[in-house]
Amino acid sequence: xxxxxxxxxxxxxxxxxxxxxxxxxxxxxxxxxxxxxxxxxxxxxxxxxxxxxxxxxxxxxxxxxxxxxxxxxxxxxxxxxxxxxxxxxxxxxxxxxxxxxxxxxxxxxxxxxxxxxxxxxxxxxxxxxxxxxxxxxxxxxxxxxxxxxxxxxxxxxxxxxxxxxxxxxxxxxxxxxxxxxxxxxxxxxxxxxxxxxxxxxxxxxxxxxxxxxxxxxxxxxxxxxxxxxxxxxxxxxxxxxxxxxxxxxxxxxxxxxxxxxxxxxxxxxxxxxxxxxxxxxxxxxxxxxxxxxxxxxxxxxxxxxx
Numbered sequence: 001x002x003x004x005x006x007x008x009x010x011x012x013x014x015x016x017x018x019x020x021x022x023x024x025x026x027x028x029x030x031x032x033x034x035x036x037x038x039x040x041x042x043x044x045x046x047x048x049x050x051x052x053x054x055x056x057x058x059x060x061x062x063x064x065x066x067x068x069x070x071x072x073x074x075x076x077x078x079x080x081x082x083x084x085x086x087x088x089x090x091x092x093x094x095x096x097x098x099x100x101x102x103x104x105x106x107x108x109x110x111x112x113x114x115x116x117x118x119x120x121x122x123x124x125x126x127x128x129x130x131x132x133x134x135x136x137x138x139x140x141x142x143x144x145x146x147x148x149x150x151x152x153x154x155x156x157x158x159x160x161x162x163x164x165x166x167x168x169x170x171x172x173x174x175x176x177x178x179x180x181x182x183x184x185x186x187x188x189x190x191x192x193x194x195x196x197x198x199x200x201x202x203x204x205x206x207x208x209x210x211x212x213x214x215x216x217x218x219x220x221x222x223x224x225x226x227x228x229x230x231x232x233x234x235x236x237x238x239x240x241x242x243x244x245x246x247x248x249x250x251x252x253x254x255x256x257x258x259x260x261x262x263x264x265x266x267x268x269x270x271x272x273x274x275x276x277x278x279x280x281x282x283x284x285x286x287x288x289x290x291x292x293x294x295x296x297x298x299x300x301x302x303x304x305x306x
Contacts, residue, residue: 033068036233037093039084040073046174046198047078050116053257054097057115058224060249061240067232080154088227095233099156100223102279109234113241114221116194117254117293118284121157121220121277123190124265126181126200129209135188136213141165141273150177150186160218161190164275174199182207190216193265194258215270219280219292245291267295 038058041051062069074093081104084096088108097115098104127135138144145165151158153170161168169186171177180186182205191199193215200210224241226233244250272295284292 033070034232035070035072036062036095037072037074038095039079039087039093040075041078042075044078044202046195046202049198049257050194053253054115054222056253056257057241057244057250058095058097058237060244060253061224061237063240064243064247064249065236065240067236067240069236081156084225088225091227094230095224095226095237097222098225100221101156104225107228108225109228109230111224111226111234111237111241112283113223113238113245114291115224116222116258117291118219118221119194119258119262119293120192120222121218122193122265122267122293123216123218124193124196125211125214125216126178126189126191126196127187127209127211128181128184129207131187132209132211135211138214138273139271141275144188144273147187148185150180150189152177157218157220160220160275160277163277164218175203178203178205178208193261193267197261197264213271214273215265215267216273216275218275219277219284221280245289262293 036058038055040055041047059071062071079087081098081101084098085104085107087093088096099120100110104110125135138147141164145167148167148169149161151161151168151170152173155170158168158170169180171180177186177189181189188211196210200208224237226237241250244253
């Protein structure tokens with residue numbers, strides 16, 4: 001009887017093991033890919049390069065994770081951060097790249113790896129052509145405080161600039177702010193180095209120039225955001241971005257899209273005016289993995305908030 005029970009036990013254990021292996025095999029073979037929906041935006045000539053980068057980086061991140069996936073675009077016009085937040089919360093799509101703010105990080109799940117390596121916070125300036133020489137005398141935040149910056153009314157970095165004591169006047173959109181500049185209502189219009197050259201070729205306004213002496217720098221980032229509770233996608237994106245960064249494919253894609261802008265900007269020859277942003281300064285200071293873009297000569301090191 002004991003031998004019979006032992007034999008049955010062994011057979012049963014073997015059957016259980018075989019069933020488990022068979023189940024795992026079936027699961028692997030029959031695993032349905034996760035459909036990941038993202039906003040397919042129409043940004044026009046000025047933003048198509050940046051949008052193409054975000055789409056490619058999303059695909060790279062998921063390909064570099066262990067998540068089987070299918071990307072599905074959801075077409076819509078350019079939308080602001082609040083609309084993206086609502087669309088994510090209402091499950092219109094699953095992931096979006098958004099310029100981060102404390103409010104967004106409080107209502108969505110952020111994958112806190114800067115998609116553009118913080119380059120969105122490196123700002124050249126549109127100025128009036130007649131004022132280019134005068135800007136050679138600007139050397140500090142205090143000097144800029146004597147001038148008026150133009151910004152869109154809903155730009156997420158408005159609070160960063162006003163906290164530094166800079167005066168702003170806002171317009172409805174980019175072209176409106178350019179007209180404010182040309183009509184002497186503002187003195188400069190800061191734009192990321194990832195967008196100013198494409199905007200320059202698009203606008204073609206007589207009397208408009210790109211200032212050649214300065215670069216504003218403050219910590220600012222686009223992150224991938226997903227709705228709260230979608231831990232599977234957040235985890236996959238985090239793992240994929242880290243893997244792509246470690247094997248060099250992240251940086252290769254970044255330089256493919258933005259390397260020419262960086263070279264054309266001659267950042268090493270410009271006066272860097274660093275504007276503190278305490279919420280992100282610490283992340284840049286602790287960035288030992290190289291996620292944030294830095295100048296080699298350290299002139300753009302984070303500035304302590306006073």
